[in-house]
Amino acid sequence: xxxxxxxxxxxxxxxxxxxxxxxxxxxxxxxxxxxxxxxxxxxxxxxxxxxxxxxxxxxxxxxxxxxxxxxxxxxxxxxxxxxxxxxxxxxxxxxxxxxxxxxxxxxxxxxxxxxxxxxxxxxxxxxxxxxxxxxxxxxxxxxxxxxxxxx
Amino acid sequence: xxxxxxxxxxxxxxxxxxxxxxxxxxxxxxxxxxxxxxxxxxxxxxxxxxxxxxxxxxxxxxxxxxxxxxxxxxxxxxxxxxxxxxxxxxxxxxxxxxxxxxxxxxxxxxxxxxxxxxxxxxxxxxxxxxxxxxxxxxxxxxxxxxxxxxxxxxx
Numbered sequence: 001x002x003x004x005x006x007x008x009x010x011x012x013x014x015x016x017x018x019x020x021x022x023x024x025x026x027x028x029x030x031x032x033x034x035x036x037x038x039x040x041x042x043x044x045x046x047x048x049x050x051x052x053x054x055x056x057x058x059x060x061x062x063x064x065x066x067x068x069x070x071x072x073x074x075x076x077x078x079x080x081x082x083x084x085x086x087x088x089x090x091x092x093x094x095x096x097x098x099x100x101x102x103x104x105x106x107x108x109x110x111x112x113x114x115x116x117x118x119x120x121x122x123x124x125x126x127x128x129x130x131x132x133x134x135x136x137x138x139x140x141x142x143x144x145x146x147x148x149x150x151x
Numbered sequence: 152x153x154x155x156x157x158x159x160x161x162x163x164x165x166x167x168x169x170x171x172x173x174x175x176x177x178x179x180x181x182x183x184x185x186x187x188x189x190x191x192x193x194x195x196x197x198x199x200x201x202x203x204x205x206x207x208x209x210x211x212x213x214x215x216x217x218x219x220x221x222x223x224x225x226x227x228x229x230x231x232x233x234x235x236x237x238x239x240x241x242x243x244x245x246x247x248x249x250x251x252x253x254x255x256x257x258x259x260x261x262x263x264x265x266x267x268x269x270x271x272x273x274x275x276x277x278x279x280x281x282x283x284x285x286x287x288x289x290x291x292x293x294x295x296x297x298x299x300x301x302x303x304x305x306x
Contacts, residue, residue, distance in 0.1 A: 128267060129157065132159045139163035
């Protein structure tokens with residue numbers, strides 16, 4: 001940030017436009033980082049979701065909002081430490097948040113990364129649905145034309 | 152990794168569908184997410200050849216998808232890379248996507264399967280190859296079908 005030494009409203013025009021350019025460059029850089037960060041997050045989200053046990057844990061948290069670690073472990077034929085490992089992966093992917101009260105660890109869903117993944121999907125699903133619908137219409141018209149010619 | 156699969160059953164023979172996918176005229180008639188126009192379609196349909204499609208959306212923004220042909224098997228399949236830009240700026244942090252179009256003859260004409268996969272790192276490719284589709288289905292259903300006993304063997 002540029003210190004505003006004059007404190008007045010009369011900024012030097014040249015300095016101000018240079019500052020403006022600098023701000024744009026900074027904003028661009030920050031945006032770039034944000035995009036990269038979002039991309040990494042998307043990778044982590046999808047990687048975390050590859051495992052069926054982790055998907056089941058998330059499904060349950062979506063239904064129940066929060067659960068203790070021992071409750072979460074109950075339906076699975078795996079030991080508590082294995083469940084803890086899955087929770088670590090979900091935590092690192094920022095898909096869940098854990099909080100400790102006394103001896104109980106409560107697990108909650110963190111909705112943002114899931115939303116990002118859904119956004120990616122819905123964006124390209126919309127793009128390709130519309131495109132493929134039109135492609136089908138176009139090809140079917142071409143097919144009708146070809147049949148008329150062949151007759 | 153992040154991927155999406157769509158299927159269409161089209162009342163046209165595979166050769167006509169393949170033409171729609173690979174000619175500038177074809178691409179111009181369908182490419183894009185809304186009724187905005189395709190401004191440019193360039194194709195060089197051979198392995199290693201490149202394509203470029205620019206379109207304007209109804210909101211006025213111009214997007215471009217450009218990439219390289221990786222596999223070209225007439226009337227059967229087309230695999231290309233794809234990089235997306237909006238207003239000349241890279242989208243998705245400049246990541247490369249992979250688009251696969253598979254054509255299969257069926258009684259009414261052609262079954263067209265498209266997979267759009269976002270490629271980024273080796274790790275993401277591996278997780279994609281490990282069979283994303285099952286997990287993806289569940290994700291799109293917001294996990295409604297996932298349960299403890301629902302183990303996807305492909306995972």
